Structures are given as structure tokens and as C-alpha cells.
Amino acid sequence: MRLNDPLVTYFTYKGTEYELNMAFDNILDVFDRLEDKELTNRRKARRCLKLLLPNQEIPQSIDEIVELWNYIYENFILFKEKEPITYDRKGNPMPVPKDEEDDKRHIDLEQDAEYIYASFLQAYNINLYEQQGSMHWYEFKALLNGLPSNTIMQRIIQIRAWKPSKHDTAKHKEEMRELQRKHAIHDIEREEVE
Structure with missing residues (x-):
């Protein structure tokens, strides 16, 4: 875009x-x-x-x-995210470490529909039902990606992406794991047209 x-x-x-x-x-x-x-x-x-x-x-x-x-x-x-290229002191591109967490999805447009709707209303005062047939896909994606951190959808994304650290208390870890179970994305096989 x-x-x-x-x-x-x-x-x-x-x-x-x-x-x-x-x-x-x-x-x-x-x-x-x-x-x-x-x-x-x-x-x-x-x-x-x-x-x-x-x-x-x-x-x-x-x-x-x-x-x-x-x-x-x-x-x-399809939106292809371009990864920024970092260079070493000699100007050579640095290798990008592969993190298995990078492949995890943190949002599902169908499962999270009510949270997306509520977040658009909260953040932008946009009623997505009223925008059907008129809001362009690129606009929708840009607004979705730019949701402020105080919206319910961003909070759920933060929960799904959370990883325990050594500084977290046992109680906090358990609470976060429970929230992750509650808000987990139900894996549905995604097929691509060949």
C-alpha cells in the first residue's frame, strides 16, 4: 500500500x-x-x-x-511484509534468525470478528457493518494493523504473543497461560489454491 x-x-x-x-x-x-x-x-x-x-x-x-x-x-x-535488512560494519547483510514463534498467527479474521468490530468502534468510531461494500481491503488492513494498544483486539494479540520470562511470578505465568488457552486460535487447516 x-x-x-x-x-x-x-x-x-x-x-x-x-x-x-x-x-x-x-x-x-x-x-x-x-x-x-x-x-x-x-x-x-x-x-x-x-x-x-x-x-x-x-x-x-x-x-x-x-x-x-x-x-x-x-x-x-496477499500482504507480504518486507523485513528490514540489517548490515554489519562491512556493509554485508546480516543473517536473520528464524524464530518458530514468527510463524504463529496471532489473529484470525473469523474467530476474532467481534473483537475486531469492537476495536474499530472503540478506536476509530467506525461501524464495520455500515462500511460493508464500501471500505477497501487495504483500508481495513491498515486500520486493523494500526489498532491502538488499549483495544480488546490488541490485548488479545498481546496475550497470544506472550512468552514467560524469568522475572514473571508463578501466579502471573499461570494467569497468562490461562488467558492464552481462553483466547487461543482454533487451528483450521488453511488450503491454498494450486
Whole structure:
């Protein structure tokens, strides 16, 4: 997301211009389709395209459907975080240690929906139900990532990310572990369209 670029509502792919419905609630519907275990990956791709490209003709070939879906997902939906590069004194990039905690998710858009709603209302006075169909996915993600620490969603993220330290009392550790159990993300298999 760049502030000097307009929000994406159109794109051109292989010479065809498409109108793209990037309303945050539509993207959440896309995520629901991706989690539907009864659909094949190809059907998921087709249904996602129908949501994202309403009233538009989508390709007929399965390969073209999957190719177009992957292009949209990778370029407009998926957010790739860029890690800052640190350099040593000689200007060489420093290796980045791999922490298994980095792979843990601390938020689930479906499971945490009520907390996200309450946090948006508390922090920004934004009613997400009133924003359905109008708030762009990029706006939603930016506001979600920028929630202040005093919101319920940020508190839950802090609980999920907490690790005990040697300075914590036994009582505090037990309280935090209990909160982590209470607010744990229920792991659901996430499938990617191949």
C-alpha cells in the first residue's frame, strides 16, 4: 500500500481490463470460499473470481481461471511484509534468525470478528457493518494493523504473543497461560489454491 497510489479497483491482465471488488467484506467472503473443504481448488478459484469480478466474464479454461486467481491473490489480496535488512560494519547483510514463534498467527479474521468490530468502534468510531461494500481491503488492513494498544483486539494479540520470562511470578505465568488457552486460535487447516 502506497499513499500516493489510488486504491485498486481496476487492473489489466493479459490485455483485458477487470473491475475488482475489493470491499473488505467481499475479501472476507473470498477467504470463506478458500476454507470450504467441499470445494476443489479449481472450484474455489472460480468462485473467488466470481466474487471479485462481479458481472464480468471470467475465463473458461481451468488453467486460465487458476492463473488469473493466483495473479489477483498475490498482487491485490496477499500482504507480504518486507523485513528490514540489517548490515554489519562491512556493509554485508546480516543473517536473520528464524524464530518458530514468527510463524504463529496471532489473529484470525473469523474467530476474532467481534473483537475486531469492537476495536474499530472503540478506536476509530467506525461501524464495520455500515462500511460493508464500501471500505477497501487495504483500508481495513491498515486500520486493523494500526489498532491502538488499549483495544480488546490488541490485548488479545498481546496475550497470544506472550512468552514467560524469568522475572514473571508463578501466579502471573499461570494467569497468562490461562488467558492464552481462553483466547487461543482454533487451528483450521488453511488450503491454498494450486
